[in-house]
Amino acid sequence: MRLIIAEKPSLGRAIADVLPKPHKKHEGYIETAQGDYVTWCVGHLLEQAEPDQYDPAFKQWKLEHLPIVPQQWQLKPRKGVSKQLSVIRKLMKTADTIVHAGDPDREGQLLVDEVLDYLKLSATRKKQVRRLLVNDLNASAVKRALQRLQDNSHFIPLSVSALARSRADWLYGINLTRAYTVLGRKSGYNGLLSIGRVQTPVLGLVVQRDEERENFVAKPFYDLFAQLNSKDNTQFRAKWQPSEACQPWMDEDGRVLDRRLAENVAGRIKGKAGEISKALNKQGKELPPLPYSLSSLQIDAAKQLKMNAKETLDVCQKLYEKKLVTYPRSDCRYLPVEHWQESPEVLAAIRSNDESLSKAVDQALPERKSKAWNDKKVGAHHAIIPTSRRTDLFKLDTRQRQLYSLIARQYVAQFYDDHRFTSRRLEVLIEGGLFVAKSRQTVQEGWKALFVRPGKEQGSDSSANGDEREASNAFLPDLSSGDLVQCIDAEIKDKMTQPPKAFTDATLLSAMTGIARFVKDPEVRKILKETDGLGTEATRAGIIELLFNRQFLTRQGKEIHATTTGKALIRALPDAVGQPDMTAQWESALNDIVERKGTYAGFMGNLDNKLRGLLTQALSEGGADFSQLPQGDGSYRKNYRKKSYPRKSASRRRNDKKK
Structure with missing residues (x-):
């Protein structure tokens, strides 16, 4: 008889569902037609003993007791779980093979290992324990995992670390x-x-x-911009880059603190000719953002959905239990290469489940394989992505629908072209002063078309910070080194430093x-x-x-x-x-x-x-x-x-x- 010990009842049921039927459901475990038994923990069945269980004197908090360091560590059953612990103990006695099916992370590894130790599984039988790693509760994924059992001993370092x-x-x-x-x-x-x-x-x-x-004290500083006119009467502006000679009037971040310095430079350059000292044109690209790990999902959910970290984890856990997304507590943003073969079914499920993404899926390139598929970057678990399960999203609550869409959109982006752009940088010398102008033009929207926010024009540069956007131009003329321009005006911007x-x-x-x-x-x-x-x-x-x-x-x-x-x-x-x-x-x-x-x-x-x-x-x-x-x-x-x-x-x- 094979005994499979899952971390939670939901995982236990998902494993049992792919094993031969009919099943007999008992209290705390499921018996399958071929004689396998599937049982489960309820999260941690055990917890560290209290200090007073090592010494009753520790019930009182006294400085003279410190440090409290157990010589022999003790675990105790959590309240209300003794019955389930007894179920596992009884089944272990008759099992020929034990399969560890804790969650695929450090804590999940320890969770089942400590139960086996607590129930005094012999050293000989412990060496024979197998490990089942399930990232996706859907039947096809669980079946594949059951075909790839590993020796649990390979994961001893993970358990020791936990x-x-x-x-x-x-x-x-x-x-x-x-x-x-x-x-x-x-x-x-x-x-x-x-x-x-x-x-x-x-x-x-x-x-x-x-x-x-x-403790922050705001201080004024000044930016200077030259309004320039090219030989074909195209106007653009360039930002002054103060030289080392200006450092006595600047702070450690290179900001000009004396307005008189900016006024002096502005007066000198107005109406004067400038020369292009350097002209750089660069073709660039941005790859699609990787699928989510839990932390990256929590960060985006906070920004876009105003969900705090706990709410994001709770909602993602519910989506996992509904078999709509893969394992939520992942620290990985990559996918196994073999998973790419399943992408047509996953994309079809997204199209069916989320009407807001149906057009995006239709325009995707299913033959494309982004850098997300990389076996070398995948450990015990992979990135959080949608599964191939289809459902009516309107049966879910608003938060679940929103988070599913966020995860699905990130996955669909893997099947879009890179975002391509042309960036241009002009360095202009005017009366010995250096001025810089920049522009960035979208050549191919690519995956960014999926992330255009309402009220934001497609093709605009969202990667630049406020200062960079202020110094950028929508378009720069095609100028070369040695070309002349005319400074028709100069503008000083009064600013204040901002606290963090x-x-x-x-x-x-x-x-x-x-x-x-x-x-x-x-x-x-x-x-x-x-x-x-x-x-x-x-x-x-x-x-x-x-x-x-x-x-x-x-x-x-x-x-x-x-x-x-x-x-x-x-x-x-x-x-x-x-x-x-x-x-x-x-x-x-x-x-x-x-x-x-x-x-x-x-x-x-x-x-x-x-x-x-x-x-x-x-x-x-x-x-x-x-x-x-x-x-x-x-x-x-x-x-x-x-x-x-x-x-x-x-x-x-x-x-x-x-x-």
Whole structure:
């Protein structure tokens, strides 16, 4: 008898559906005609034990207990899952072959592996466990996956990495939260000061941005434009590029701060002849944007649909369960080459499902294969794309329809030509001063025709920022080096420097995925560019939501700001806790475990040393200043572990219970 253990009931049912019928449905499992059994977890069946289960004295939060470091780690069944755990235990005893069917990611690998360990599967039988990787719940995809079972032992590094992360988060969160919460109480603050390996640096990013905005002092600066006339009477304008001699009157970003300098140059060039010193013409192209990973989908959904990260993940999960899109918690934006053979069916399904995209599908080039199909870039799971399943989208709610369309449009774009353009740059010398004019003309709209927003002309350049658009021309005359032009006017634009923009859902997610640009140390920045950033695809939405639930973050319209408590907490913490450097380096070390470049023992040993150092720093005299915390606010929660640090995002747990 073969026993298949899925991560969730929905996946278990999808697997059973492709196995021989008739089926016998039992409580907690399905029996197939050929004698296979399909059962499931309900998300995590197990969770880390509470500190007081290691020592009853730990029920009280005392500084002298720290650090709490289990010598023998313990797991316990989550509330309400004991019956399902018993079902799996009973079926395991009679199974000839066990198939691990956790979700195809780090957490999904650990989720089933830890159940096998908890139920004391022998070492011999553990070596015989097979691994089933399902990215798409539709029957054809599940059948293919069942034909490609692998040895579960190949995925041990993935499970070890997830185990290290889980235990590291427990150690870091439990110990630092207890330390700073107790210290906060001694200073008169009665709330929970939750510290997390990822959540606290994310809060630190927002606090830092808020402080930059609060301390920002606007200053005036001046741009100068020359209005030029060519020999065939075509007018265009060029922007002045100040020379090194002008630096005493400029800031570090090259902006002119003294209007008199701009006025002097304007007076000198009016009515004077200029000469083209350089003329560049370039043919360029933009490839279609890759299909979505979860983070890139969350960023676009925030920008275009005003959906926050948690809502996007929840809606995408529902589409996955309805078999309309592939696995949602993917960190990959590429597709397996063999999947290209299925593209006609996927395109046909999109055309049938989404009327707004039917014309786009009709005009697609099904023979085209974009760079998205690349086996070398695909790991355990691939990009999020529509499946070949057809349905009536109007049976879905508005958010589900909108997100399906967003995912489908990105997929259809893979079958469109590249966007092609001609860019022109003219450098003009007038009275010794350098002026630059640019233009960009669309030659072939290509895939960009799918992304034209209402009220925006097709062919306009959406890639340029505000300053570039201001310096660009709709058209530039065909001039060559040595040609003469006439300066008929000069215009000075008075401007003010702008503070950095407050974070939004989209930009905060972007900051978490591209954390390297917020790090000053060049060596650390280099390391971080090779990691996935702060958190994982599956956890980022839950981390942001947790900070709102903890009342460390608040919303003001689209903007995300830190609360008074959030700001005070970051100011009281050592830089190492509130900045992304350390935790992102840990993510790099966890990835090294997956790639067999690092070890569990090495990672946990480094963590232990760092944690003890942070506790020593916190408990030293003057180690933490809580004077800015609101006095008496909040309510002290003794059971921190249950309330505040789920191993899985709250949204994912709620979804598991529903299934």
